[in-house]
Amino acid sequence: MSKSLGRRDFLKGAAAVAAGGAAAIPAVAAAWTQEAAPATPVLGPGPVPFTLRVNGKDHAVNLEPRATLLDALRGPLGLTGPKEVCDRGACGACAVLLDGVPASSCMVLALDAEGREITTVEGLAGPDGKPHPLQEAFVREDALQCGFCTPGMVTSCAGLLRRNPDPTAEEVRDALSGNLCRCGTYPRIVKACRSAAAAMKGGR
Ligand code: FES
Ligand code: FES
Known part of the structure; x- marks a missing residue:
């Protein structure tokens, strides 16, 4: 239902149809068509x-x-x-x-x-190009094999540490539930995330 044709208007129209029969249908349809016109300009399909x-x-x-x-x-x-x-x-x-x-x-x-x-x-990475503690921890803990999932894993861990600076292993696994690693490096990834959390807490 369009925002401009509210629930109350719709119910009123429906009641009119019930009371007045088929003759009321065109009026309701006209109101619907008129009010349902898009309020925002259409973009595309070009760039x-x-x-x-x-x-x-x-x-x-x-x-x-x-x-x-x-x-x-x-x-x-x-x-x-x-x-x-x-x-x-x-x-x-x-x-x-x-x-x-x-x-x-x-x-x-x-x-x-x-x-x-x-x-x-x-x-x-920091403005000076210094790797993020998570990036360092992934290297330190050898938390990758082919590395294809790694950028996504590191990024998801960064999101987790922003909202939870000291996650349990269970919380890391939960935060990474949408990230798949075909090489099966999950235990090391969890370890790396917690290791980075400890390093960040210690100001490293
Ligand atoms: S490439 Fe986006 S979730 Fe897989
Ligand atoms: S390290 Fe290969 S997919 Fe994760």
Whole structure:
């Protein structure tokens, strides 16, 4: 139901149909059609200019409205940390932080990410290029084999540590439930996440 044709109006119309029979139907239909007209302009199908804020910088892009955030990051922005694996929200390899919260970038339209703070794994390192404690911990704990899931794992762990700086192993496993590792390095990933949490608490 459109926002402008409220529940009360609809019920009134339905009551009129019940009372007045078929003669009332065209009036109700006309009101519906008139009020249901889209209030916002239609964008696309061609490219649309807009801005994405990624890793602290604004980037002007020109993309079709159907482009996903993952398309934008790996394409014009050249950020290949987020990986395209399933392209349907099932593996977490494309995880980024949207306003600090992990999200599968293959499931977000780039246009819908305008005005949000987007952080990719590339943006986790410090301004001096020093790796994030999570990145150091993944290396220290040898928490990867082929490494394809790693950027998504690190990013999801970063989202977890923002809201829970001292997670239990169970909480790490729960936070990573949307991230798949075909190499089965889960125990080391959990260890790395908790090791990074300890390092961050100790100011390292
Ligand atoms: S590529 Fe996005 S969730 Fe798998
Ligand atoms: S390290 Fe290979 S998929 Fe995770």
